Amino acid sequence: NAGVTQTPKFRVLKTGQSMTLLCAQDMNHEYMYWYRQDPGMGLRLIHYSVGEGTTAKGEVPDGYNVSRLKKQNFLLGLESAAPSQTSVYFCASTESPGLSDTQYFGPGTRLTVL
Amino acid sequence: AQSVTQPDIHITVSEGASLELRCNYSYGATPYLFWYVQSPGQGLQLLLKYFSGDTLVQGIKGFEAEFKRSQSSFNLRKPSVHWSDAAEYFCAVAINDYKLSFGAGTTVTVRA
Numbered sequence: 001n002a003g004v005t006q007t008p009k010f011r012v013l014k015t016g017q018s019m020t021l022l023c024a025q026d027m028n029h030e031y032m033y034w035y036r037q038d039p040g041m042g043l044r045l046i047h048y049s050v051g052e053g054t055t056a057k058g059e060v061p062d063g064y065n066v067s068r069l070k071k072q073n074f075l076l077g078l079e080s081a082a083p084s085q086t087s088v089y090f091c092a093s094t095e096s097p098g099l100s101d102t103q104y105f106g107p108g109t110r111l112t113v114l
Numbered sequence: 115a116q117s118v119t120q121p122d123i124h125i126t127v128s129e130g131a132s133l134e135l136r137c138n139y140s141y142g143a144t145p146y147l148f149w150y151v152q153s154p155g156q157g158l159q160l161l162l163k164y165f166s167g168d169t170l171v172q173g174i175k176g177f178e179a180e181f182k183r184s185q186s187s188f189n190l191r192k193p194s195v196h197w198s199d200a201a202e203y204f205c206a207v208a209i210n211d212y213k214l215s216f217g218a219g220t221t222v223t224v225r226a
Contacts, residue, residue, distance in 0.1 A: 004157070033213075040123070042204060042216035043158075058213070090157060102148075103214060105157035 023091030137205035
């Protein structure tokens with residue numbers, strides 16, 4: 001049981017390039033999330049999904065797109081990377097809706113945009 | 115709007131000393147509160163959570179937190195820190211059924 005995994009771990013992009021970050025979970029969780037972490041700002045929610053085939057905007061969605069074609073995978077895309085998107089990206093998942101439910105986090109992807 | 119404030123950006127503590135990390139929340143209803151820890155280069159791991167009942171919550175790794183409604187606080191404590199407790203700690207509040215709002219985090223340095 002690997003939990004939540006993220007690919008890649010590190011990436012360097014040039015401004016204007018595109019890329020996709022992959023998040024996979026093997027816990028059969030319904031809900032999945034993408035966050036970005038920046039110094040002094042904690043984690044901010046980019047997009048989330050409440051089930052296969054669904055996506056919704058979070059707090060900072062601009063410049064990102066997501067897809068949830070399979071229940072176990074949640075993809076985060078950057079169509080035209082900008083230096084402001086330099087950050088550490090975390091994926092998380094949770095089993096079901098509930099205020100007390102725990103979110104399980106992946107190890108993160110460190111992205112640098114030059 | 116719901117929010118979480120962690121007043122301390124950085125705390126340094128000696129190994130074996132006690133630790134307290136502060137968390138204040140702003141929320142209209144009964145809050146569901148969490149503490150997560152992030153070790154260097156790692157993802158976040160849940161330490162403990164509060165959603166009802168006893169206001170003193172026990173977590174993993176010897177941590178506990180106390181919910182005080184009158185002070186809108188959910189402070190994290192550990193009686194005796196170990197070098198392995200050096201990490202960044204995040205307080206979070208559930209803002210609806212499936213979204214968390216995180217504080218900015220507190221970095222803990224443990225000196226020998």
